[in-house]
Amino acid sequence: MDFWISFxxxxxxxxxxxxxxxxxxxxxxxxxxxxxxNIGIEGTMLFSGFCAAVGTYYIGSxxxxxxCGCMAGALLAVILGLLAIYCNGQHIVIGIGLNLxxxxxxxxMMRSLWDTTGISPWIAGFQTLTIPGIASxxxxxxxxxxxxxxxxxxxxxxxxxxxxxxKTAWGLRVRAVGENPAAVATLGINVYHLRMQAVxxxxxxxxxxxxxxxxxxxxxxxxxxxxxxxxxxxxxxxFGQWSPVGGYFATLLFGVMSALRMRLQxxxxxxxxxxxxxxxxxxxxxxxxxxxxxxxxxxxxxxxxPLSMPCKQRGK
Amino acid sequence: xxxxxxxxxLFSLVLALVLFGLTIxxxxxxxxxxxxxxxxxxxxSIKSFLNVLAYTLPLIMTGLGAAVAFQSxxxxxGGEGQVLVGGLxxxxxxxxVPLPAPWGYLLALLAGFLAGAGWAVLPTLFAGRNLASLSxxxxxxxxxxxxxxxxxxxxxxxxxxxxxxxxMVVNEGSILPRFFPSTQFNYGIFVALICVAAxxxxxxxxxxxxxxxxxxxxxxxxxxxGLPIYRRTLVAMFISGGLFALGxxxxxxxxxxxxxxxxxxxxxxxxxxxxxxxxNSPVGVxxxxxxxxxxxxxxxxxxxxxxxxxxxxxxxxGLIVMLVASPDVWNVLDHLLQWLKLRIGHPxxxxxxxx
Numbered sequence: 001m002d003f004w005i006s007f008x009x010x011x012x013x014x015x016x017x018x019x020x021x022x023x024x025x026x027x028x029x030x031x032x033x034x035x036x037x038n039i040g041i042e043g044t045m046l047f048s049g050f051c052a053a054v055g056t057y058y059i060g061s062x063x064x065x066x067x068c069g070c071m072a073g074a075l076l077a078v079i080l081g082l083l084a085i086y087c088n089g090q091h092i093v094i095g096i097g098l099n100l101x102x103x104x105x106x107x108x109m110m111r112s113l114w115d116t117t118g119i120s121p122w123i124a125g126f127q128t129l130t131i132p133g134i135a136s137x138x139x140x141x142x143x144x145x146x147x148x149x150x151x152x153x154x155x156x157x158x159x160x161x162x163x164x165x166x167k168t169a170w171g172l173r174v175r176a177v178g179e180n181p182a183a184v185a186t187l188g189i190n191v192y193h194l195r196m197q198a199v200x201x202x203x204x205x206x207x208x209x210x211x212x213x214x215x216x217x218x219x220x221x222x223x224x225x226x227x228x229x230x231x232x233x234x235x236x237x238x239f240g241q242w243s244p245v246g247g248y249f250a251t252l253l254f255g256v257m258s259a260l261r262m263r264l265q266x267x268x269x270x271x272x273x274x275x276x277x278x279x280x281x282x283x284x285x286x287x288x289x290x291x292x293x294x295x296x297x298x299x300x301x302x303x304x305x306p307l308s309m310p311c312k313q314r315g316k
Numbered sequence: 317x318x319x320x321x322x323x324x325x326l327f328s329l330v331l332a333l334v335l336f337g338l339t340i341x342x343x344x345x346x347x348x349x350x351x352x353x354x355x356x357x358x359x360x361s362i363k364s365f366l367n368v369l370a371y372t373l374p375l376i377m378t379g380l381g382a383a384v385a386f387q388s389x390x391x392x393x394g395g396e397g398q399v400l401v402g403g404l405x406x407x408x409x410x411x412x413v414p415l416p417a418p419w420g421y422l423l424a425l426l427a428g429f430l431a432g433a434g435w436a437v438l439p440t441l442f443a444g445r446n447l448a449s450l451s452x453x454x455x456x457x458x459x460x461x462x463x464x465x466x467x468x469x470x471x472x473x474x475x476x477x478x479x480x481x482x483x484m485v486v487n488e489g490s491i492l493p494r495f496f497p498s499t500q501f502n503y504g505i506f507v508a509l510i511c512v513a514a515x516x517x518x519x520x521x522x523x524x525x526x527x528x529x530x531x532x533x534x535x536x537x538x539x540x541x542g543l544p545i546y547r548r549t550l551v552a553m554f555i556s557g558g559l560f561a562l563g564x565x566x567x568x569x570x571x572x573x574x575x576x577x578x579x580x581x582x583x584x585x586x587x588x589x590x591x592x593x594x595x596n597s598p599v600g601v602x603x604x605x606x607x608x609x610x611x612x613x614x615x616x617x618x619x620x621x622x623x624x625x626x627x628x629x630x631x632x633x634g635l636i637v638m639l640v641a642s643p644d645v646w647n648v649l650d651h652l653l654q655w656l657k658l659r660i661g662h663p664x665x666x667x668x669x670x671x
Contacts, residue, residue, distance in 0.1 A: 032448070037447070037448060037451075039393075039451060039455075043634075079638070082648075083638055083639070083641070083642040083645070084642070086644070086648055087642035087643070087644040087645045087647075087648050088642065088643055088644045089638070089641045089642030089643070089644075090592075090641045090642075092391055092393065092447070092451055093588065093592050093637060093638075093641035094637075094638050094641050094642065096393065096585060096588055096589075096637060097589075097633075097634040097635070097636075097637040097638030097641065098634065098638070099585070099634070100585065100589070100630045100631070100633045100634035100637065101630070101631055101633075101634025101635060101638065102634070103627075103630070104627040104628070104629075104630035104631035104633075104634060105339065105627075105631050107625075107627035108339075108343050108625070108627045108628060108631060109343060111343075111625065111627070112343045112344050228459050231452075231455045231456070231458075231459070234451075234452055234455070235452045235455075235456060238448060238449060238452055270467055270470075270471070272463040272464070272466050272467035272470070273463075273467060275463050276459075276460055276463045276464070279456045279457075279459045279460045279463075280456075280460065282452065282456045283439070283442050283453060283456050283457075283460075284442075286442055286443050286449050286452060286453050286456075287442045287443075295446070295448055299447070299448060300447050300448065
């Protein structure tokens with residue numbers, strides 16, 4: 001029984017650590033399924049985390065903060081979408097630009113709003129939610145109940161996106177536009193707008209990831225608090241083979257690694273070495289999945305359709 | 317074609333400066349004051365100009381590294397890790413191998429180059445050439461590098477009594493000399509100029525460089541033509557990683573004379589910005605590195621008066637890199653203008669009509 005209780009605690013801490021990464025992974029999955037690589041998740045998370053902190057601080061409700069975070073994420077995704085889809089930009093370079101712009105802007109605002117550089121004032125985050133019936137069951141209760149509300153929202157988001165992508169006409173179109181945009185265009189669908197929808201939806205989830213990171217356990221916004229989470233999400237998306245549920249399990253692997261790390265540290269292994277574990281796992285995972293990896297075929301490729309071009313031919 | 321590209325790059329730069337001005341305005345600062353203080357801070361005196369040149373040096377190296385990678389169509393975005401590993405390798409050689417002046421730092425630089433190159437080849441072995449996997453792998457190597465260097469310095473080379481993680485000062489012969497003791501401008505400029513010349517020669521004058529550029533344009537066609545794509549990718553990563561690493565080595569050997577944890581304020585990412593603004597041309601890298609060196613120097617020398625802060629520089633960098641990387645921004649803006657003209661029905665007076 002002791003083993004099961006400690007296992008349940010371990011599992012719960014893994015889920016908690018996973019929550020922001022899972023949402024970030026979802027953001028990556030959606031936009032890459034539509035053929036747009038979003039490497040700016042890291043910057044988006046920091047920016048939206050800051051916006052969530054601002055919203056919560058001034059209005060007082062974490063739900064308003066969550067909304068602010070989602071809107072901030074969508075805003076950065078709109079920038080990415082406009083430049084990468086309509087202006088034929090290089091997706092990865094624009095993503096790097098977002099990683100510089102997002103946090104920089106957040107820190108700038110932080111300086112002028114609160115006159116601090118490192119850490120925001122304390123804000124009221126989400127309360128943990130206890131599910132009445134399940135919470136009283138010994139092991140299962142720890143595993144299923146007692147997370148902040150936004151963690152459950154994350155589960156819900158993964159399920160909804162899996163349904164949207166795999167079962168609806170819109171999802172079919174999004175998947176098709178990531179594989180062969182020209183074919184989608186011949187059916188009279190505007191490739192640009194469809195990609196933009198997917199990228200902005202992804203941005204909303206990336207923003208949610210930032211808000212969750214800030215509001216679920218830390219309850220402050222700290223400079224550089226994501227610490228590579230956005231990049232982990234980018235990797236997890238590839239592990240999960242570009243599927244929302246697959247991506248969730250991949251992030252769970254990282255979550256388990258992070259939880260394991262905290263256990264190992266108590267045995268006296270050097271901090272830096274244990275912190276390295278999730279990254280090493282990601283590298284090995286890339287090697288392993290690399291053999292049978294099926295990325296969306298038009299991933300990261302700009303698309304220029306002669307008829308639905310929103311702009312003149314390049315070079316004229 | 318080349319002229320159009322340069323013009324586009326400059327236009328995007330101007331647009332980024334305008335947008336940045338609006339952003340500063342939004343946070344309650346005077347944009348012209350900020351631009352003016354950047355200019356004065358860079359050209360105000362000979363000393364400050366030399367300091368700008370000193371900040372330019374690592375950016376030239378990392379910009380070159382990114383340019384080589386991008387011209388070969390390889391997305392090496394692990395520059396940050398390569399800078400750290402290169403810096404540490406140079407410092408370790410500088411600490412352990414006592415050699416007289418020119419040989420000491422030359423050997424240390426070589427060690428830095430090799431370490432960074434190896435650090436870049438490693439993820440390529442894991443990920444292959446695939447755009448998405450290679451970017452993931454190189455990014456993971458960034459985090460691993462930062463943790464690994466911290467671990468190595470802490471366990472083996474920690475300077476006793478130092479509050480932060482740093483090594484001892486390297487041997488006398490391994491210090492890259494400065495021109496004047498009062499400024500940080502150093503012999504690294506020779507390394508940078510030699511590298512620019514060598515990379516230009518390699519890319520544009522040798523069959524090997526031609527094959528790299530051709531691979532960057534169309535890898536599948538080159539594969540059909542019988543080019544060993546995988547091997548060329550490894551070589552491109554090797555060169556690019558080495559150049560990135562030299563940026564870290566120069567900074568460690570000349571400016572700090574030791575390895576200090578966190579010495580790089582993001583030189584690896586800056587390199588990508590520099591190369592993008594330079595349209596991946598090695599000579600253009602010199603100019604755009606100077607521009608970013610100016611910003612970097614302004615952010616460091618003026619952060620005390622909080623006139624120009626580091627965050628502001630990264631906002632500006634982000635805007636520049638995003639706009640320059642999107643070739644059709646001007647076409648889309650033009651298109652929007654046309655649309656506005658049609659919509660409002662006052663051609664030739666769009667600005668007044670839009671209000």
